[in-house]
Amino acid sequence: METIPITREGLEKLKKELINLEKVERPQNIRAIEEARDHGDISENAEYHAAKERQSFIAGRINELQTAIAKAEVIEVEDSPADRVVFGRTVLLYNIETDEEVSYQLVGTYESAPENGRISVTSPLGQALIGKEKGDEVTARTPGGILEYEILEIN
Numbered sequence: 001m002e003t004i005p006i007t008r009e010g011l012e013k014l015k016k017e018l019i020n021l022e023k024v025e026r027p028q029n030i031r032a033i034e035e036a037r038d039h040g041d042i043s044e045n046a047e048y049h050a051a052k053e054r055q056s057f058i059a060g061r062i063n064e065l066q067t068a069i070a071k072a073e074v075i076e077v078e079d080s081p082a083d084r085v086v087f088g089r090t091v092l093l094y095n096i097e098t099d100e101e102v103s104y105q106l107v108g109t110y111e112s113a114p115e116n117g118r119i120s121v122t123s124p125l126g127q128a129l130i131g132k133e134k135g136d137e138v139t140a141r142t143p144g145g146i147l148e149y150e151i152l153e154i155n
Contacts, residue, residue: 003073005087005121010111011072018065021058025116029055066112082154085129087121092153096137101152125149 006014011064029051034070036048077088085091104119106129110121119126125147134154140147 004071004108005075006072006108008074012075014069015112021062022051025058029058085132085154090155091151096148
């Protein structure tokens, strides 16, 4: 079985979302379907169809989360030296083209949020950074174009 790398914090977040979907969202949705059904003819009942769509989304997300949690492998990096870029590390980068600094933490796919400074190790930039050292220059081919960075710091 293929494992999914994840931080302990990321795994806990997935578990909380799963519990919320199972204990709160799904029961609310069941009640919404029952109420919509009580309004009569369901063939032209927009509330009923919306609730059924929501039910499908919830079921799919629950299945996705259960699979991700089952495949999750928590990676601890606090004990390892910060001389190379590895999963979980935060990297301060200097964008050679724009003359700007940016900081990213390398995380698993389910934790990725580039707008919050968290990129997936499977992203083009994440893959380019893995194994590199402070001072190395990194080139990543992304959908938005080629990015060139220098690694300033690894935390």
